[in-house]
Each structure stands twice: as structure tokens, then as C-alpha cells.
Amino acid sequence: MKTSSGISVLFIVILFLCYSCQPAKESTDSIPPALLEDAYAKYKAPEIDNRRYGYEVIAPLIAGRKEIFETTVLGESVEGRPINALTYGEGTRKVLLWSQMHGNESTATMALFDLFNFLEGSADDGFESIRSALRENLLLRFIPMLNPDGAEKFVRRNAQQIDLNRDAVRQSTPEGFVLKTARDDFEPEFGFNLHDQNRYYNVEGTALPATISFLAPAYNEDREVNAVRSRAMKVIAGMDQLLQQVIPGQVGKYDDSFEPRAFGDNIQKWGTSTILIESGAYSGDREKQYIRQLNFMILLNALYEIATGSFDQYTEEAYHAIPENDSKLMDLLIKNVETTAVDKKYLTDIGIKSSEVFLDSVLVLEGSIADWGDLSVYYGHEEIEAKGMTLEKGEIWPEVIPLEQLDSAKVLQMLKEGYLAVATEMQYQGQVHQFPILIFTEGNAPNMHPDLDDTPLFYLSAKGKKNIAIINGHVVHLEKENNSIFSGLIK
Ligand SMILES: [Zn+2]
Known part of the structure; x- marks a missing residue:
């Protein structure tokens, strides 16, 4: 009797365990x-x-x-x-x-x-x-x-x-x-x-x-x-x-x-x-x-x-x-850069967003200045802490240059000398290029003192030395010889 009851209890326990473990296993399936x-x-x-x-x-x-x-x-x-x-x-x-x-x-x-x-x-x-x-x-x-x-x-x-x-x-x-x-x-x-x-x-x-x-x-x-x-x-x-x-x-x-x-x-x-x-x-x-x-x-x-x-x-x-x-992200957030308006110096953050343009299946990014001022509630996919740095405007290269005469070394030299944009011949308009400089055709010169919604085009310098160029929203470090190539559209 005792033995038999022990066996049936055991049987019930096993049955219960099988019953309870089977769905439990299923229910945690991932x-x-x-x-x-x-x-x-x-x-x-x-x-x-x-x-x-x-x-x-x-x-x-x-x-x-x-x-x-x-x-x-x-x-x-x-x-x-x-x-x-x-x-x-x-x-x-x-x-x-x-x-x-x-x-x-x-x-x-x-x-x-x-x-x-x-x-x-x-x-x-x-x-x-x-x-x-x-x-x-x-x-x-x-x-x-x-x-x-x-x-x-x-x-x-x-x-x-x-x-x-x-x-x-x-x-x-x-x-x-x-x-x-x-x-x-x-x-x-x-x-x-x-x-x-x-x-x-x-x-x-x-x-x-x-x-x-x-x-x-x-x-x-x-x-x-x-x-x-x-x-x-x-x-x-x-x-x-x-x-x-x-x-x-x-x-x-x-x-x-x-x-x-x-x-x-x-x-x-x-x-x-x-x-x-x-x-x-x-x-x-x-x-x-x-x-x-x-x-x-x-x-x-x-x-x-x-x-x-x-x-x-x-x-x-x-x-x-x-x-x-x-919705607090920008593509690029530059923090605490010193700039000047009407001879008055002030600190600002600069937020840049880049719209995506597809030419065939090549993705080209077109930056614009989305906001500035106190942007401390925003974040950047890429951020630059620019405390101690000054925003400096660049120049347009004085001559029109055919596209095939540009190369990476020449472009980097232009950037170091203070030129952020260069004109090329009309026939190249609408083409994609891969130089870290803004290239445009006649009548499409960028604003070299960019306002809100303009193409971001300026330097960040420290102690009088140009360290970083911001070109159409891309970050170019001037001390590096091989800046990563990006795609740009010739305006
Ligand atoms: Zn949708």
C-alpha cells in the first residue's frame, strides 16, 4: 500500500514535471x-x-x-x-x-x-x-x-x-x-x-x-x-x-x-x-x-x-x-566655438544637418547650417568640442581650375593656405567629385560668410593655426595627410 502509493505519487510528480516543463520550454523559445x-x-x-x-x-x-x-x-x-x-x-x-x-x-x-x-x-x-x-x-x-x-x-x-x-x-x-x-x-x-x-x-x-x-x-x-x-x-x-x-x-x-x-x-x-x-x-x-x-x-x-x-x-x-x-540629433555638432558678429566676440554651438542626394546610386551629402546658439540640448552623430577654437572664414581660390587639374595634394595645400572653395568650368556642373573642397561653376559661388541654412564652409583654428576645415558639413583635419575622401556635388 505504502509502496504502491509512493510509486503513484512519483508517477504523478513525473507527469506534472513533464507537463510543466514542456510548455515552459516552448514559452521561452527565442x-x-x-x-x-x-x-x-x-x-x-x-x-x-x-x-x-x-x-x-x-x-x-x-x-x-x-x-x-x-x-x-x-x-x-x-x-x-x-x-x-x-x-x-x-x-x-x-x-x-x-x-x-x-x-x-x-x-x-x-x-x-x-x-x-x-x-x-x-x-x-x-x-x-x-x-x-x-x-x-x-x-x-x-x-x-x-x-x-x-x-x-x-x-x-x-x-x-x-x-x-x-x-x-x-x-x-x-x-x-x-x-x-x-x-x-x-x-x-x-x-x-x-x-x-x-x-x-x-x-x-x-x-x-x-x-x-x-x-x-x-x-x-x-x-x-x-x-x-x-x-x-x-x-x-x-x-x-x-x-x-x-x-x-x-x-x-x-x-x-x-x-x-x-x-x-x-x-x-x-x-x-x-x-x-x-x-x-x-x-x-x-x-x-x-x-x-x-x-x-x-x-x-x-x-x-x-x-x-x-x-x-x-x-x-x-x-x-x-x-x-x-529628435535631438544633428549630423555634426560643433560646441563652444568663438566667433564674431559686428566686432563682438561670442561663444556659440553650430548644428549641421546633411541632406542625402542620390546621383544614380551614389550617395552625396549636402550640408546646411541647421541652427546655432545654445544647442546644449542637442547631440551630434559627430561632435567637435571647440572650446578655445575660433571660427575663421575661408576664401575662394582666385582662378578657375579644370577638374582634371585638381589632385588631393593640391587641394590640401589650398585648404592650408585659406581656400575652402574653387571654381571649375561649366561643363563639370552636376558631376560628383571626391575632393575635400567645395567646387562650383560660374554663378554658383558659395557664401563664404555662411548664415543659417547656408552651406557650412569655415575653419576652426586654435592659436592662429587652422586645424579643421568644415566643408559642406564634412570635417577635414588639416594636419592629416590622408583625409578620408567624400563625395561632393559640383554646383
Ligand atoms: Zn514611413
Whole structure:
């Protein structure tokens, strides 16, 4: 009796342990960052290597997919470009992912093509258990480029000049109509709304850029949290936990004011747990190729956690604890430089922002003076502490020089002698050059005493010696022989 009862207790205990350990193991399932990095390295799509590309670049990558994907055309853009969807999986939990609603926000699109390669990977690559979890539990539908007309020109809006993200209700754009219809036809449980944000977002109270920002959008003015929104918050908390291991402190959360015209807010309202991902800036990654990798990692891990149900291990509190986005970054912040106005000396900070111009796929930066005065609440992607330094104006080289007669040594000599700009012949206008000096053609001479919004063009000197030249927002150290070459546009 005693023995028999002991055995049954033991049996029950074992049964209980198995029962409790099995779901517990499942509920903490997530993919280690190192494994995600390996998967990215193996499956990154080599056909895309910079963030400016149009539909013609992705069309062959969609047409050439293996049969595990069902490829459909959901509709056409204003200018007649196809809007494609790719569907993958045999499961019942439906997830819709749409990218590049804004034509110049292409980072996540690249990651989706990396993800497609991963999903097509061979069964012996070491990732099959991840793939089978996705395949067996999920039905995934991807819309990689919702706004191909905007992508073609690398602009935000569609060919009607409408911001698709304000067209969720009215649907006066064919692209907005496609997305709304795709959601209604598919009725996904989860939705991923993939965007880029400008590079001036920082994580509140820090100089760190918000490399990735999240939002579980509100579905009403009161910003209430129902089960739909709560699930989105938990998935985001899982993505944040992953990112904190690879880019600690560089994740922000958007303000959740309800925007009644936006897709994220409405799709949440229509019953799909919606997750907004915004790709921001990362130091030294203007082309956003590392941020593309981060997108691949968080998307794959989030899909895995949705597939296994392990996203439920996270809490709404973890979501709320993600710090807010702020917008306090400049590209270059020069602090405490002495300057003169009407013969009066004063100390100032100078904030410079650089807009991005693509000439074919070459990225050219055009700096402008965004602000000056007390900028102590701002941060710079690059900062110069200029205490003890004086702002000194430069000159224009007195002769017109044909472009082919310039070389690095000559340009450096010009900079050292006090010349920050040089004129060249008209035929070179609009070309890209790689000299650390401002080059212009007749009639386009820069203001050598730059004001707000002008091209930043001046020296920082200490004890009468010119140490640094600021040329179109680029920093050139004059004591260095080999300054890094940058691309400039001949005006
Ligand atoms: Zn956007």
C-alpha cells in the first residue's frame, strides 16, 4: 500500500514535471543573436547592396522564387507597376508584412529578400528547426514594395503625391486600396508595418540614435489596450530584448497618439495585432546595411516567437519600459566655438544637418547650417568640442581650375593656405567629385560668410593655426595627410 502509493505519487510528480516543463520550454523559445547573425550572413540577398533601388531590381527576385512561395499580383500602382505579394507556410496563424509604403524607406524591404532566401534554404543548413516552426504554424504573406512609384524616384509619396499612410480610410490611392483589400481578404492575426525614420531621432535623454523604433499603434483616441494591441506590445518587447543584446540603448518607442488616417492605427482597430518598425540611423552605416541585418534578425525572431507562441512570455510593462523617441540629433555638432558678429566676440554651438542626394546610386551629402546658439540640448552623430577654437572664414581660390587639374595634394595645400572653395568650368556642373573642397561653376559661388541654412564652409583654428576645415558639413583635419575622401556635388 505504502509502496504502491509512493510509486503513484512519483508517477504523478513525473507527469506534472513533464507537463510543466514542456510548455515552459516552448514559452521561452527565442533564437540566440549569434544564430541569427549566422543566418543573415548565409542568406543575405547579394543583388541589393545599397538602399536606393526600384521595382526593376526586385522584380527578378520575386519572379525567381522557389515553389514554396505563392506569388500573386495584388494590384497596380498609379504608374502601372505591379504590387506583389508572396505567401509562405502551411500553418493557420496568419501574419501580413508590408514594406516601403513610403518609397524612400527601403531598409526593411532588403531584409525581406534576405528572409525569403532563408525560407528557401536547404534542410541541412542547421536552421531547419526554425524554418519548420514557421512553415508548420504560420501562414505568412509579404508585400515587399507597396509603393513602387515612390521607390522609383526614391520619394516618400506615391505618383498622386499622396502620403499612403494618411489614406487608410479614404483609399483614394490604388496602393492604399491594395493594402486595405489585402488585410480584409487575408484577415491576419499579426501585421508588420515596415518603415524608415529620419536619422535625427535619438533615444530620449541620450546621444544614442534610435536605430530601431517601435510602436504598437493605438486603435482609439483613449489609447486603450485590448487583447489585439497587447499581443503587439508583447511581440515588440521580444524584439527589444533581442536588440538590447546587439545594440544596447539604441531602441526607441514612438508616441502612441491616435492618427485616424494611418494604416497602423486602423489595422490595429480592424483586429490585427499591428507592429510598427522604423529603421533609423546607426553610426557609420549611411547605406543602412547593418540596420538591414537588424531587421532580418528581429523579424525572423519575432515570427519564430509568434509561431511557437513564446511571445506570450513578455509583458506589456516591458513594452512600456522602452524609452521614448526624441529628435535631438544633428549630423555634426560643433560646441563652444568663438566667433564674431559686428566686432563682438561670442561663444556659440553650430548644428549641421546633411541632406542625402542620390546621383544614380551614389550617395552625396549636402550640408546646411541647421541652427546655432545654445544647442546644449542637442547631440551630434559627430561632435567637435571647440572650446578655445575660433571660427575663421575661408576664401575662394582666385582662378578657375579644370577638374582634371585638381589632385588631393593640391587641394590640401589650398585648404592650408585659406581656400575652402574653387571654381571649375561649366561643363563639370552636376558631376560628383571626391575632393575635400567645395567646387562650383560660374554663378554658383558659395557664401563664404555662411548664415543659417547656408552651406557650412569655415575653419576652426586654435592659436592662429587652422586645424579643421568644415566643408559642406564634412570635417577635414588639416594636419592629416590622408583625409578620408567624400563625395561632393559640383554646383
Ligand atoms: Zn514611413
